[in-house]
Amino acid sequence: MLYRENGQFKTSYRKDEALLPIAQDRYFILALLAFAFLAVPFLASDYLFLSILNPFLIMALAAVGLNLLVGYCGQISIGHAAFMSVGAYAAYNLMLRVPSLSFLVALVLAGLIAAVVGMLFGIPSLRIKGLYLAVATLAAQFFMDWLFARVKWFTNYAPSGSVSTATLDIFGWRLDSPASKYLFLLAVVTVFTLLARNLVRGHIGRAWMAIRDMDVAAEVIGIRPVYAKLTAFAVSSFYVGVAGALWGFVYLGAWEPLAFNITLSLSLLFMIIIGGMGSITGSFFGAFFIIALPIVLDQVPAALGAPLSTATASHVASMVFGALIVFFLIVEPHGLARLWAIGKEKLRLWPFPH
Amino acid sequence: MNRAAKSPLLAACAGTLAAISIAASAPALAQAKEQFFPMLVYRTGPYAPNGVPFADGYADYLKLVNARDGGINGVKIAFEECETGYDTARGVECYERLKGKGPTGATVFQPLSTGITFALTDKAPQDKVPLITAGYGRADSVDGEVFTWNFPLGGTYWDAADILVQHVAKIEGGFDKLKGKKIALVYHDSPYGKEPIPLLQKRAKMHGFDLLLLPVTHPGVEQSATWLQIRQQRPDFVFLWGWGVMNSTAIKQAVATGYPLEKMYGVWWSGAEPDVLPAGKDAKGYNALVFLAPAGRGKVHEDVMKYVYAKGNGTAANKEEVGEVLYNRGMVSAMMAVEAVRHAQQKYGKKPLTGEQVRWGLENFSISEAQIKKLGFEGFMEPIKTSCSNHEGAHAARIQAWDGSKWHVTSGVYQSDMKVIEPIIKQSAADYAKEKKITPRKCG
Numbered sequence: 001m002l003y004r005e006n007g008q009f010k011t012s013y014r015k016d017e018a019l020l021p022i023a024q025d026r027y028f029i030l031a032l033l034a035f036a037f038l039a040v041p042f043l044a045s046d047y048l049f050l051s052i053l054n055p056f057l058i059m060a061l062a063a064v065g066l067n068l069l070v071g072y073c074g075q076i077s078i079g080h081a082a083f084m085s086v087g088a089y090a091a092y093n094l095m096l097r098v099p100s101l102s103f104l105v106a107l108v109l110a111g112l113i114a115a116v117v118g119m120l121f122g123i124p125s126l127r128i129k130g131l132y133l134a135v136a137t138l139a140a141q142f143f144m145d146w147l148f149a150r151v152k153w154f155t156n157y158a159p160s161g162s163v164s165t166a167t168l169d170i171f172g173w174r175l176d177s178p179a180s181k182y183l184f185l186l187a188v189v190t191v192f193t194l195l196a197r198n199l200v201r202g203h204i205g206r207a208w209m210a211i212r213d214m215d216v217a218a219e220v221i222g223i224r225p226v227y228a229k230l231t232a233f234a235v236s237s238f239y240v241g242v243a244g245a246l247w248g249f250v251y252l253g254a255w256e257p258l259a260f261n262i263t264l265s266l267s268l269l270f271m272i273i274i275g276g277m278g279s280i281t282g283s284f285f286g287a288f289f290i291i292a293l294p295i296v297l298d299q300v301p302a303a304l305g306a307p308l309s310t311a312t313a314s315h316v317a318s319m320v321f322g323a324l325i326v327f328f329l330i331v332e333p334h335g336l337a338r339l340w341a342i343g344k345e346k347l348r349l350w351p352f353p354h
Numbered sequence: 355m356n357r358a359a360k361s362p363l364l365a366a367c368a369g370t371l372a373a374i375s376i377a378a379s380a381p382a383l384a385q386a387k388e389q390f391f392p393m394l395v396y397r398t399g400p401y402a403p404n405g406v407p408f409a410d411g412y413a414d415y416l417k418l419v420n421a422r423d424g425g426i427n428g429v430k431i432a433f434e435e436c437e438t439g440y441d442t443a444r445g446v447e448c449y450e451r452l453k454g455k456g457p458t459g460a461t462v463f464q465p466l467s468t469g470i471t472f473a474l475t476d477k478a479p480q481d482k483v484p485l486i487t488a489g490y491g492r493a494d495s496v497d498g499e500v501f502t503w504n505f506p507l508g509g510t511y512w513d514a515a516d517i518l519v520q521h522v523a524k525i526e527g528g529f530d531k532l533k534g535k536k537i538a539l540v541y542h543d544s545p546y547g548k549e550p551i552p553l554l555q556k557r558a559k560m561h562g563f564d565l566l567l568l569p570v571t572h573p574g575v576e577q578s579a580t581w582l583q584i585r586q587q588r589p590d591f592v593f594l595w596g597w598g599v600m601n602s603t604a605i606k607q608a609v610a611t612g613y614p615l616e617k618m619y620g621v622w623w624s625g626a627e628p629d630v631l632p633a634g635k636d637a638k639g640y641n642a643l644v645f646l647a648p649a650g651r652g653k654v655h656e657d658v659m660k661y662v663y664a665k666g667n668g669t670a671a672n673k674e675e676v677g678e679v680l681y682n683r684g685m686v687s688a689m690m691a692v693e694a695v696r697h698a699q700q701k702y703g704k705k706p707l708t709g710e711q712v713r714w715g716l717e718n719f720s721i722s723e724a725q726i727k728k729l730g731f732e733g734f735m736e737p738i739k740t741s742c743s744n745h746e747g748a749h750a751a752r753i754q755a756w757d758g759s760k761w762h763v764t765s766g767v768y769q770s771d772m773k774v775i776e777p778i779i780k781q782s783a784a785d786y787a788k789e790k791k792i793t794p795r796k797c798g
Contacts, residue, residue, distance in 0.1 A: 047454070051447040096789075149543060149569070156789075159552040159782065160492070160545035162472045166791045176480065252443070253476040256469060256545050258572060259442060295447055298437065311397035311406075314437040 003347040019197060036186055041179040049178035056291045057185040058246045063271040063283035064196050065239025070269070071278035072200055073232035074212030075125050076133055079140035080240050080268050082121075085260035086144060087114040087241025088248035089154050092163050096156055103168050107188075107245050114241020115234040122233025126226055129215075141262050148257040164254035181250050188246065192239060197280055199235065208232050209278075240268075274328060276337025285336035289328075294321050388432040389425070389695055389706050390456020391416055391688075394448050394465045400573035401440040401598035403628035404680055408466055409435065410670040411684025414658050417669070419692055421661040426695050427704040432456055438470060440598070445470030446477070453481050458706040462486050462691050462716070468546035471504075476790075478503040483709035484716055486694075488687050489514075489622055489645055493549055493775075494782035498717065498745040499794040501783065505716045505745045507690055508738055509645045512778065513749040513770035514621045515550035515593070517643060519557045520768055521619070521753055522591050533562035538589035540580055540596065540604055543569035547595045550621070552778055554593075560774070574600025581607040594620040594642075601629035605637050615639040622646075622751065626679035630756045638758040645751040646735045647682035649761040654685065654730030679761060686735055693729075694719055717742055736767065742797035749775075 003024050010016040020026045044053065066080050091110035094101055121140040125133050148154050148161075155163050168175040168184075175181050199205050207228040210218035215225055248255050267290055275286020297317040301308045308316065332339045346353070393412060396405035416431045425431055434455065436448035445465055453460045463478070464486045465471055471491035478485050479502060486505045487495070493512040495504035522537070523529045539554060541547030551567065558565040566589055568580045574596055581604075584592065592613065594604050601624045608618055616639040620629070625642020627649070655677055662668050663676070675681050698707050698715025707715075720739040726732055738747035749772070753765035787794050 047450050051450045055443070160468070160472070160548045162469070162545040164472065164476055164786075164790065166789065252446070252473060254472045255442070256472070258469070258544055261572075299451070302434075309397070310395055310409075310435040310437050311402075314398045314439070 003344065003350075005348075019194075033190065037183070041183060044179075044182075046178045049182045051295060052292045053182055054178070054185055055247075055251055056288055057182070057189045058243050058251055059268075059271065059291050060284045060287035061189050061192055061246070062240050062243035062268055063275065063287045064193060064280055065236045065243060066268050067272045067275075067277065067280065067283045068196060068200070068208070068239065069232050069236035071272055071276075071282075072205060072212060073208035073229065073236075075122070075229060075232060076130065076269075077137040077140075077236075078134050078262070078265050078269060079121065079137035079144075080236075081244075081260040081262065081264035082140040082144035083114045083118050083237040083240045084244025084247060084264065085148055085257065086117045086237075087111060087244030088255065088260065089148055089163075090114065090241065091245035091249060092165065093154065093156075095165070103170055103249070107242055110245040111238040111242040114244065115238040118233045118237020118241075119230050122230055122237075125229045125233065138262075141265055145257055145261065160256075162254055162256040163248075165249050168249060175250065185246060185250060188242070192242065193280060196239070200280070204228075204231055204235075212278075270325070272335075274325060274335055276335025279335065279337035281340060282335050282337030285340065289324075289336065293324070294318075297321055387706060388430045388456055389461055390459070391431055391433040391691065392449075392452035392455065392460040392463055393433055393435045394438050394445055394452075394463060394467075394470065395435045396438050396440045396466075397435075398437060399439040399441075400575075403602075404598050404623070404626060405440065405466065407626070407628070407670070407675050407678050407680040408684035408687075410675060411681035412464070412688040413669040413684075414662055414676070414681075415654075415685040415688035415692070417662045417667055418654075418658050421665070421667070422657055426692055427699055429695075429699075429704060429706055431692070438465070438467065440467050440469075442467070442469040442473050446473050449474055449477065453483055456706070458708045459483065460709060461695060461707070461712050462709065464488070464687055464691065466490070468492075468549065469544055472545055475501065475504055481709070482713070484713040486687065486691060486716070488690060489683075490546065493553075494779050494786060496744060496746040496779050497783035497794075498741070498743050499783070499797055500787045500792060501745065502795065503713060505719075505740065507716075507719070507740070507746065508735070508748050509622075509751060509770075510746060510749070511546075511549035511595075511621070512553040512775045513746075514643055514645070514751065515553045516557070516770040516775060517751045517768040518593055518619050518621075519554070519561075520771070521765065523561070529561050535563040535591070536566060536587065536589040537563055537591045537593060538566040538568055538584055538587065539593045540568045540570060540577075540584075541594075542574060542596050542600055543571050546597065546623075550593075550595060552782075553775065556774065556778065570596065570600055570604070573598060575603055577603055577607050580604075581611045581613070584608075584613055585611050590617065592618045594618060594624045596620070596624045596629075601626075602632040605630060605633045605640055608640075609633055609636040616641070619643070619753070625754060625756075625761070627761075628680075635758045637756050640756045641753055641764070642756075642761075643751045644679070644754045644761075644763060647679065647686045647731075648734065648752070648754055648763050649677060649679045649682065650733075651677040652730055652732055652734060654689075654734075657730060658685075682734060686731065689729060689731065690719075690721070690738075693721060693725075716740065717745070719747060 005022045008023055069075050069077055087110045090113040091106045094106040094109055124136040155161050175184055207223045210223050211228045219225055271286035271290045274289050276282025297320050301313045395409035396402055416433050420431050436452055438445040438448050460483050462484045468490050471487050474485055484503050486507055488507045489509045491506050493510035495501035495506050523532055554565050566587055568583060570577055570580055596604050608615060618640055620642035622643040622645045630637040694712055694715040698711045702711045717740055722737050726735060736748050736750045740747040749770040750767045752763050752767055754761045755764045
C-alpha cells in the first residue's frame with residue numbers, strides 16, 4: 001500500500017536511468033543517510049561507535065570492494081586481507097615519509113598502490129579460473145604477511161614489528177573523538193558506495209558481469225577478458241586498500257601484520273557470501289552480520305543475567321553464530337540481500353497478496 | 355521462500371534486535387560504592403591453557419580481598435571478565451566495553467597480551483585509564499616521561515633477555531667466553547616475540563656471539579622447519595619466547611630433535627606447568643625465567659583456600675591450579691593493582707577512585723619486603739618502587755628448572771644491566787614520541 005510505484009511515470013531516459021528509480025526507495029535512502037549523518041552522532045554511545053559502527057563501516061567498504069571482484073566479476077579471491085595490509089602499510093609509509101601529506105591524499109594513494117598490487121596478483125586470473133584462482137590468490141596473502149613481517153623498512157624498523165599512527169588531522173578537523181571518526185568513515189563509505197553503485201551499472205560493471213556469467217560468450221560479443229578481469233582486480237583492490245588504511249589508522253591505531261592475516265580474508269569472503277554476492281546492499285548486511293553479531297551475542301548472557309562463565313559464554317556465542325550462518329544460508333542461499341529484495345517484493349503487494 | 359521458514363526467520367531478526375538493545379542499555383545500570391576492576395581474559399583459543407590460570411588467580415585474589423578485608427579500605431571490588439581470545443581487535447572491543455563501567459570507570463587494565471597492549475597504549479591517555487603490563491608489553495614504556503599511562507611493573511622483555519644472556523655468560527664463565535658462541539632465539543612472530551631482539555642484538559655485538567633468529571608463526575603448532583634449522587646449526591643455547599601451545603610444541607620438538615633441554619631457556623611466559631606437562635618427563639632439565647611469582651604456595655594461598663575455596667567461591671575448576679606459576683602471577687598482578695588503589699586512597703580518600711587517581715598511585719607505587727611479607731607473598735616477588743620517570747620499579751628475575759614434575763628455582767636473583775638497556779629505552783621512547791607527536795613531560 002505504501003511501497004508502490006503506481007503513478008510514478010518515467011517520462012525521460014534520465015529518470016529511467018536514475019540510481020533509485022522508485023520514489024520510496026529514494027526517500028528511504030535519504031532518510032537513512034540523514035539519520036546516520038545527523039542523528040546517530042548524538043544518539044550513540046562511545047562504545048557503539050568504537051566497537052560496532054566504526055569497524056562495521058570499514059568492513060562494509062572492504063566487503064563492497066571484494067564483492068566487485070567476486071560477486072560481479074566472478075573471480076574468487078581469498079587473499080583480500082593482503083590488499084588491505086598493502087593499503088594500510090602504504091598509507092603508514094606515505095604519512096611517515098611525507099609528513100605534509102593530507103590523510104585524504106594518502107588514503108587515495110594507498111588505494112592506488114593496493115590497486116597496482118592487486119592487478120599484479122590478478123594476472124593469474126587470465127589463465128586460471130574458479131577454485132584454482134582462489135588458491136593462487138592465497139599467494140598474495142602469504143607473500144604480504146611475509147613482506148611486512150620481514151622487510152623492516154615497511155615498519156620503519158620498529159623493533160616489535162608493530163606500527164602505530166598519530167591522531168589524524170583532516171584540514172584542521174582532528175579525528176580524536178569516536179563521533180568524529182564515525183562521521184569521517186561514514187562520509188568516505190557513502191562516497192565510495194555511490195561510486196561502486198554507479199560503476200556496476202555502467203559499461204565496466206556490465207563487462208564484469210558478462211565475464212562472470214560466461215567468459216567465452218562475453219569474449220564473442222566483444223568484451224576483452226584481460227581488460228575486464230584486471231580492472232575488476234584493480235578496482236576491488238583499490239576499495240580494499242582504502243578500507244585497510246582506514247582499519248589501521250582510524251580503527252586500530254596500532255597494528256601488526258597479524259591484523260591482516262588469512263582469517264580476515266576469510267571473514268571478508270563470508271561477509272559477501274552471507275550478505276549476497278553481486279549486491280552492494282548485501283555487502284553492508286554481511287559486514288554487519290560478521291562484525292557486529294558476534295559482539296552482540298557475546299554480551300547477551302551477561303545482559304540477561306545468565307550465570308555463565310566467560311569461557312562458556314564465549315563458546316555459546318560461537319555456536320549460536322555458526323548456527324545462524326547455517327540457518328540463513330539454508331533459508332536463502334543468495335544471502336541477506338536476496339531476503340531484503342523478497343521483503344520489498346512482498347511489501348509491494350501488501351496488504352492484498354495474490 | 356516458503357511460509358514455514360518465514361516465522362523462525364522473523365523470530366531470529368527480532369531476537370537480534372532485542373539483543374542489540376539489551377547490549378546497548380547495559381552500561382547505564384546504576385552502581386554502588388565499588389571500585390571496578392576490568393578483566394581482559396582469554397579462556398578460549400590456542401592461548402587458553404596459559405590464559406585460564408592467570409585469569410583464575412587474578413579473580414581469586416580480588417575475591418579474597420572482598421571476602422577477607424571487605425574490599426580495599428571498605429570499598430568493595432567489583433569485576434567483570436571479557437573474553438579477548440588473545441586477539442587484538444577483540445581486546446580493543448573489550449576495553450571499550452569495560453572502560454566506562456563502575457561508578458568511577460575502570461581502575462586499571464592488564465590485557466596479558468603484548469599485541470593488545472600496543473593497541474591500548476594509544477587509547478589509554480585519551481580515556482585516562484592506566485595500563486599495568488607486568489612483565490610484558492612495550493619495553494620502552496619504562497620511560498614514564500613519554501608513556502605516562504603505561505606501567506610495565508617488575509620487568510620488561512629487555513630485562514628478561516638481558517638476564518638470560520647474563521645467566522648463560524655465567525655458565526660459560528664470563529662474558530668474554532661468549533665470543534663465537536651461537537644463541538638461537540625461537541620466538542612467537544608477533545610484537546611479543548620480537549620485543550627482545552634489539553637488546554639481544556646489542557648484547558651480541560658487545561660480546562661477539564652469533565644470534566640466530568627463528569620466528570614461529572601464530573599459533574605455533576607448526577615448528578618442524580624451525581627445529582630442523584636448530585638441528586643443522588647446533589646453537590649453544592636456545593632462548594624460547596613462546597606463549598600458549600607454542601611452548602609445549604617447542605619443548606616436544608626439542609625432545610624429538612634431541613636438543614639438550616638443559617641448554618634451553620624460556621622467558622617467564624614460557625615457564626609454566628601447561629608448557630612442560632604435555633612433554634611430561636621428557637621435559638626434565640628445561641629452564642625458564644621466573645619473575646614476580648614462581649610456583650608454590652604461601653600464606654596468601656592459605657587465605658585463598660580459607661576465604662574463597664572453602665566457601666565454594668573459587669574461580670579455578672580444579673583446586674590443584676592454586677599455586678601454579680601462572681595462577682600465582684595472576685594473583686600478584688591483581689595484588690599490585692589492589693595495592694596501587696590502596697596507595698592512591700591515601701591521597702584521594704577511601705572512596706571509589708578514577709583511573710587518573712589510580713595512575714598517581716601507580717606512579718608513586720612502592721612495595722617493600724615487609725609489605726610483601728604482610729600480604730602473604732613472601733618469596734613470590736621482589737620489592738618494587740616506581741617513580742615519575744621509571745614506571746618499571748624493579749628489574750630482577752631468577753632461573754627455574756623443571757625436574758619432570760615440579761618447577762624449582764635454581765639461581766639467585768639477577769638484576770638486568772640498566773647501563774645496557776637504558777640507552778635503547780630512551781631511543782625507542784623518543785622515536786615513539788616523535789611518531790605520535792607527543793611532547794614528553796618533564797619529571798622533577
